[in-house]
Amino acid sequence: MSHFAKIDPETNLVTFVTVGRQEDDGREEELIARTGDIYRQTSYNTRGGIHYDPETGEPSEDQSKALRFNYAGIGFSYDEERDAFIPPKPFDSWVLNEETCLWEAPLPYPEDGEAYTWNEENGAWEEIPNA
Numbered sequence: 001m002s003h004f005a006k007i008d009p010e011t012n013l014v015t016f017v018t019v020g021r022q023e024d025d026g027r028e029e030e031l032i033a034r035t036g037d038i039y040r041q042t043s044y045n046t047r048g049g050i051h052y053d054p055e056t057g058e059p060s061e062d063q064s065k066a067l068r069f070n071y072a073g074i075g076f077s078y079d080e081e082r083d084a085f086i087p088p089k090p091f092d093s094w095v096l097n098e099e100t101c102l103w104e105a106p107l108p109y110p111e112d113g114e115a116y117t118w119n120e121e122n123g124a125w126e127e128i129p130n131a
Contacts, residue, residue: 004039005072005085014076014085017042040078042085043067048100069101091120 006016020041043065045052050059051066060066069084070076076085084101094103105118109125116125 003042003044003071005042005076005078007038007040007078009038012078012080014072014074014078017072017074040072040085041067042070042072044071046071048097048102091118093120093123 002020004018004020005014006018007013008015020039043051045054045060046066046068047070049066049069051063052058053060068078069082070087072078072085073087075088077088078084079086079101082101086096086101087103089096089103091103091105093106095106096102097104105125106123107125110116110127115128117128118124119126
């Protein structure tokens with residue numbers, strides 16, 4: 001099963017993600033010609049530029065399956081230069097990690113086992129009570 005993201009040519013935003021025919025794998029130009037829309041294949045198992053084995057959740061031995069950095073979602077942007085799907089920026093202060101094409105907070109997430117949420121006004125992680 002293959003997934004394809006439809007891209008708005010004016011904004012480069014993903015407007016739709018669909019399951020394509022298996023024979024469409026790697027043949028986006030034919031899919032574009034057939035539909036008249038712009039589509040790019042996306043991998044359901046790719047996050048941060050790494051392909052994960054769907055059965056184990058561990059990085060796959062065959063990283064050639066990693067496709068366009070991240071699985072596309074509606075509202076993601078498609079960066080043609082990077083050939084990457086980039087999620088919407090969650091907060092103004094967050095910075096794009098060029099190696100993963102994911103947004104990162106200016107401070108690392110606390111690793112004490114508690115649940116936190118980002119507070120943009122304070123520029124800090126805040127613990128979620130009773131989470």
